[in-house]
Amino acid sequence: MKNTLRILLLIATVFSVSTVKAQLLGNNERYSQYVYHVNVGVEGLYNINPGSKTYNPGFGVSAKFQYDITQNLGLTFGVGYSVLTADNSRVFGTNPDLRPDLKMVPVKLGAKAYFLPEFYLGGEVGLVYADPYIDSKSQSHLGKTLAPSIGYETNHLDVSFRYENISHHNAYVSFIALRAAYSFNL
Structure with a gap:
């Protein structure tokens, strides 16, 4: 019994x-039934670089395309535009000693793994065009980026927090970002 x-x-x-x-x-x-998703968002950036490459907080916009391979895994492709303002920048400054703002255009591939229905861990790698140079010795505008993230996604809202490192040889820029995006299905 x-x-x-x-x-x-x-x-x-x-x-x-x-x-x-x-x-x-x-x-x-x-x-x-949807396997294709697009989201468009705004970002707040906060520089965490130590030393001489410090920048003030910045902002950005981005768009991501996502294809769900399984219910819990999606591949992403993203593009964006971000700006970190320099400590001594002026909008209409003529002083040649002023350091310009760092403007970046990233192109990234990545993945999102959903560990709960609405929470995910993400990771992206890609290339970034930066102006001015990340590495002033080589004067290269291209850098590599690595960006792990954690996020919360509902039917039409995607909020994520990420760490991003952009590097070229021994020079790098690191920041954390909070992103809020509107999502829709295709």
Whole structure:
């Protein structure tokens, strides 16, 4: 009798957990028939570089295209435009000693892995065109970027927090960013 009761309790638990999981996943439009997603967002940037390459907080805009491979994994392609303002910059300054703002145009490939229906861990790698140079010795405008992130995504809202490092040889710029985006399905 005790074994029968335990088996029935185990079966009831398994069915209730699978029903709850199906209801959680079914409520999010992202997990329905759509596999293509686009989101457009704004970003707030905060420089965390030590030493001489310090910048004031900045801003950015970006667009991401996502293709869901499985229910819990999506591949991303993103482009954007970001600006970190220099400590001594002036909009209409003529002093040649002024350091210009750092303007960046990243192109990144990445992935999002959903560990809960609406929470994800992401990672992106790519190239960044930066003006002025990241590495003044080589005077190259191109740098490599690496950007891990954590985020929360609902039907039409995607909010993420990321660390981004842009480097060229031994020179680099690092910042953290908070991104809020509007998402829609294709």
